[in-house]
Amino acid sequence: MPDTAYHLPAYLLLGLPFSCFLLLWLGGTSLNKYAGWIGALVTVAGLLISFTYIPNLGIPYSLLQVPLPWFAVGERYIDLSLRFDTLSTLMLVIVHFVALLVQLYSTAYMHADRNVNRYFAFIQLFLFSMLGIVLASNLLMMYIFWELVGLSSYLLIGFWYTKKRPVWAAQKAFVLNRIGDAAFLTGILMLFYYVGVTDLEVLALEIGTIPQGILTVIGICLFGGCVGKSAQFPLSGWLPDAMEGPTPVSALIHAATMVAAGIFLLARISFLLTVDARLVILVIGAITMVIGAVKALNGWDIKKVLAYSTMSQLGLMVMAVGFGSWQTAMFHLATHAFFKAGLFLSAGSVIHAVTPHEEHTGAEPQFDPQDMRTMGGLRKALPITFICFSICAAALAGLPFFSGFLSKDAIITEGFLWASEFGALGYLFPVLVVLSAGLTAFYMTRQVWLIFFGNERFPAAVHPHESPVAMWLPMALLSALSVFCWFSINPFNAEGWFLQWIGQEHGEHLIWVPFVASAFTFVSIFLAYRETGSANPFKVNDPIPVGEPAQSPWNWLRGYSNEHYFLIPFEYITKYLKVFEKNVVDALVDLVAKGSLVFGHLIAWFDRTFIDGAVNLTVFSIRSAGQAARNMQGGRIQSYYIVTVMGIFLLILWLVAM
Template identity: 70%
Template sequence: MPDSAYLLPAFLLLGLPFLVFILLWLGGKKIGKLAGWIGALVTAAGLIVSLKFADPEMLHIVRFSWIAIGNTSIEISFRFDTLTCIMLLVVHFVALLVQLYSMAYLHDDKNLNRYFAFIQLFLFSMIGIVLAESLLVMYIFWELVGLSSYLLIGFWYFRPRAVWAAQKAFVLNRIGDAAFLTGILMLFYYIGTSDLEVLSLEVGSISPGILTAIGLCLFGGCMGKSAQFPLSGWLPDAMEGPTPISALIHAATMVAAGIFLLARISFLLTPDARLVIAIIGTITMLTGAIKATREWDIKRVLAYSTMSQLGLMVIAAGFGSWQTAFFHLTTHAFFKAGLFLSAGSVIHAVTPSETDASFDPQDIRTMGGLRKALPITFICFTICAAALAGLPLFSGFLSKDAVISAGFLWAAEHGAVFYIFPVVIILSAGLTAYYMSRQVWLVFFGEKRYSSSIHPHESPALMWLPMAILSALSLFIWFSWNPFNASGWFLSFIGFEESGHLAWVPVIASLVTFISIFLAYREMKSNDPFYVKAALTDTASKPGWNWLRDYSNEHFFIIPFSFVTKWLKVLDKNYIDACVDAVAKGSVIFGHITSWFDKNLVDGVVNSVVYVIRFAGQAARSLQNGKIQSYYIVTAAGVFLLILWLVVM
C-alpha cells in the first residue's frame, strides 16, 4: 500500500477524537450519560481503523509542509510501522474498556460530558505521540498529553487535594519537557532536523560527547512522563483523580510514552547515556518497590508499583534492549489497567452510602474478607496481581524474564560489576511479589475489618466485563506459546534478535518470587499480619481518615521540593550569603584604602604642585617691585651664578 494511502487513517485517528472533544465540551451537561457512549463508539472506530490499516512489515510515512525558517523547512510527519501498530491497538483498546467502565463507575457524576471530553483530548494527544515521525511533532503532542493529564487528574476540582496533585504533575512534567525540548533544539543545531528517518542516517556526524548530552536531554522527557527519579513524585499523588483515569493514563498509556520515546530514539543513545539511563531506572525501580511495601492506600500501592515497573522498562532500554522494554510495556498495560479497575471495583463496593469521616474506602487496613462478596473482582485482581508479581503462566513472567536475560547478557559484555543491575532486578521482582501478596491478603482474605454498616456488593457487568477482559489478556498465551520461554512471537514481531538463551533465569526469578510469597504468607499467619492492628491504633489517634490526605501547611506541599528548598536554604545562608557578606566587607575596606590614598597621596601631590607654583609666583612677583637696587641685586646674583656654573663645568 503506498504511503499516500495512509493520509486518510492519519486524519481519522487524529481528527475523530479531537472533533468529539469539541462536541462534548461545547455540548455541556445536557449531553449527560450519552457522552460515554459517544466517546466509546469513536474510540471503537479508531480501533477498527488501526486494525484495518495495520501493516507492520512496512514503514509508511506521511508528510506535510508546515513552516520554513531561513533554509530550514519544518514538516509535520507521521509514521506507521510495527511500534505504531502495537501502540495504536493498546491505546485504543484500553481507552475503550476504561470508557465503558467509567459509564458505570461515574454514573451519578453531573459532569460526564467534561470527563469524556478530556478523555478524547487525551486520546488525540497520545495518538499524536504514537504517530509522530519527527521529535518536534512528538513534542507538540507531548505537551498536549501533559495538559490532558492535568485536566483529568484535577477533574474533581472541588477537592483541594486533586487540584494540588494536578498542579504537581504539571510542574514536574514541565521540568522534564524542558530537557526534552533542549535535546530537540540541539539536534536542529547540529543536524538541522528532528526527523527520525533523517536522524538515523546523520547521527554519525555528531561527536560522541555531544550525542551523549543530546540523548540525556531527550531522556529528560522520559523522566517526566514515565515518573523516573527525581521527577517521580507526581505519580502517586495523581491517584487523586478518578480511578478509571488512573488505569488509563497512569498505568497503560501516558506513562508508557516515555518508554515509547526511548524505543524511538534508541539509535541516538551512546553507551554512556545508556549507563546513566540504567542507573536512573534502577533507582526508580527500587524506590517504587520499597515505598509500595509501606503504603496502605489501595491505589497508591499500585501507583508505586507502576513507578517500579517503569523503572524496570527504563533499565531494559539502558541495556540497549528496547524490544524487551516495549514487551514489558505491553504486558504491563493490560495487567496494571486490570489492577486499577479491580481496585476501583473494591472502592465502589466498600464506599459507605452516607458520608463517614472515620472510614477511608481506599485504606486496605479497613477491608479484609471481601473475596466472597466480590468473587469476580477477586479473580480479576488476583490474576492481574500474579502477572505483576511475575508468576509462571502469566504475561508478566515472560516480559520480566526477557528483561532479566537481557541484563545478564549485557553485563557479560561489560564486566563483572555490571551484574549488579540484573541481580537488583530479581530482588525488586521479589519485593513486587511480596507487596502484591500483602495487598491481596489484606483486601480479600483475613477477618472483616470494615464497619458493619457497609455491605459490599459485586460491581455491575459494565464494570467487571472490562476487568475480566484485561485479566484474560494477562495470561501468557497472548505473547508466547511456551509459558516458560519469553522468546515467543511477540518479541519476534517487534524485531528482537536473541543473542543468547539463559534457561536458568526463569528458574532463579521464579524461586525468588515464590520465596517472597512464602515470606508474605508467614506474615499472614502472625498475630498481627503486616502490623495492621498497630497501624490502625496509630490511625485512631488521628482525627478521622483524612489525616492521610492532610491539606495543612505541614503536609500540603510537594515533598521533593521541600527537601530541595531545605538544602537551598542551607546553601544560601552558609555559602551564598557568606560570599555576599565577604564581598561587601571587602568593598568597604577597599573603599577606605582608596579614600586614604586619594586624600593623602593624589590630593597631596596636586596640592604640592599648586603650592610650589604659587610660591614661585610670589617670589617672582616680589622681585618685580619697580626699585632699581632690586634689579641690580638680581643681575649681580645671576652673573655670579653664571660664573660659578662655568667654573664648575
C-alpha cells in the same frame, strides 16, 4: 498499499478523538447520559482503523510516512509528518483498547457525577494527545503532543476541582512534568542546531555528524522527557499523588498513555543513545525501580500501592533500554498495560463496593474507602473482582504462566547478557531486578490478603456488593489478556512471536533465568504468607492514628517481623537517596532560584542606570540644544548680531585650521 492510502486513516485517527472532545465539551451536561457511549464508539472506530490499516506492514521496521508540510525557516523545512511502523502499530492498538475498556468501565463508575460530559471530553483529549505522540515522525511534532498530554493529565487528575487534594495533585504533576519537558526541548533544539532537522529517519542517517560527547548530552536531555512523563527519579513524586483523580483515570494514566509515553520515546530515539547515555539511563531506572518497590511494601492506600508499583515497573522498563534492548522494554510495557489496568479497575471495583455513592461522585466520604486497613474478607462479596485482581496481581508478581513472567524474564536475561560484556560491576543491575521482582511478589501478596482475606474490618454501615457488568467485564478482559498464551506459546520462554514481530533479534537464551527468578518470587510469597498467620499480620490491627494518611511513604519498614531483615538494605538505599534529594537536588533548585533573583535585581539596576540613563541623557541633550536655539531666535537684534559674529569667527578658525 500505497503511501497515499494512509492519509485518510491518519486524519481519522487524530480527527475523531479531537472532534469528540469538542462535541462533548461544547454539548454540556445535556450529553451526560450519552457521553460515555459516544466516547466509546469513537474509540472503537479508532481501534478498527488501527487493525484495518496498520498491522499488514510486513517485516519489522517497515515504514510508511504521511507528510504534512508546516513552515520553513530559511532553507530548512519543518514537516509534521505521521509515521506508521511496527512500534506505532503496537501503541495504537494498546492505547485504543485500554482507553475503550476504561470508558466502558467509567459509564458505570462515573454515572452519578454531574459533569460526566466533561470527564469523557477530557479522556478524548487525552487520547488525541497520546495518539499524536505515537504517530509523530519527528521530535518537534512529538513535543507538541507531549505538552498536550501534560495538559490532559492536569485536567483529568484535577477533575474534582472542588476538592483541595486533586487540585494540588494536578498542579504537582503539571509542574514536575514541565521540568522534564524543558530538558526534552533542550535536546530537540540541540539536534536542530547540529543537524538542522528533527525527523527520526533523517537523524538516523546524520547521527555520525554529531560529536560523541554532544550526542551523549543530547541523549540525556531527551531522556529528561522520559524522567518527567514516566515518573523517574528525581521527578517521580507526582505519580502517587495522581491517585487523587477518578480511579479509571488512574488506570488510563498508569497503563497505556501518559507514563508509557516516556518508554515509547526511549524506544524511538534508541539509535541516538550512546553507551554513556545508556549507563545514565540504567542507573536512573535502577534507582526508580528500587524506590518504587520499597515504597509499596508498607503502604495502606490501595491505589497508591499500585502507583508505587507502576513507578517500579517503569524503572524496570527504563533499565531494559539501558541494557540496550528497547524491544524487551516495549514487551514489558505491553504486558504491564493489561495487568496494571486490570489492577486499577479492580481496585476501583473494591472502592465502589465499600462506598457506592461517595468516592466516584467526588464527595468527601465518612471514612477512607481506599485504606486497606478498613477492608478484609471481601472475596465472598466480590468474587469476580477477587478473581480478576488475583490474576492481574499474579502477572505483576511474575508468576509462571502469566504474561509478566515472560516480559520480566526477557529483561533479566538481557541484563545478564549486558553485564557479561560490561564487567563484574554490571551484574549489580540484573541482580537488583531479580530482588525487586521478589519485593513485588511480597507486596502484592500482602495487598491481596489485606483486601480479600482475613477478618472483615470495614464499618457495619458498609454492605459490599459486586460491581455491575459494565465494570467487571473490562476487568475480566484485561485479566484474560494477562495470561502467557497471548505473547508466547511456551510459558517459560519469552522468545515468542511478540518479540520477533517487534524486531528483537534472536539472541542467547539463559535457561537458568526463569528458575532463579521464580525462586525469588516464591520465597517472597512464602514470607508474606507466613506473615498472614501471625497474631497481627502486617500490623493491620494496630489502631489507626487520627489524621494519619493511608500512605506513609517514608515509614517503610514499620510493622515487619524479624524474619524480614532482607528489606533493610533497601531502607538504607532509599534513606540516603532521600538525603541526597533534600541536600543536593533541592539545594540546587534553591540556589538556581536565588541566583536568578539576584541576577534579576542586577539586570534591573543596570537597566535603570545605564540603559535608561543613556536614553534620558540623549533626551536632555536634545532638549537643551533646542532650548538654546529657541533663545537665539527671540526677535532681539542683539542676539542675531552675536550669532552672526560667532559664526564668522568659527568659519575663520575652520579656514585657518585647514
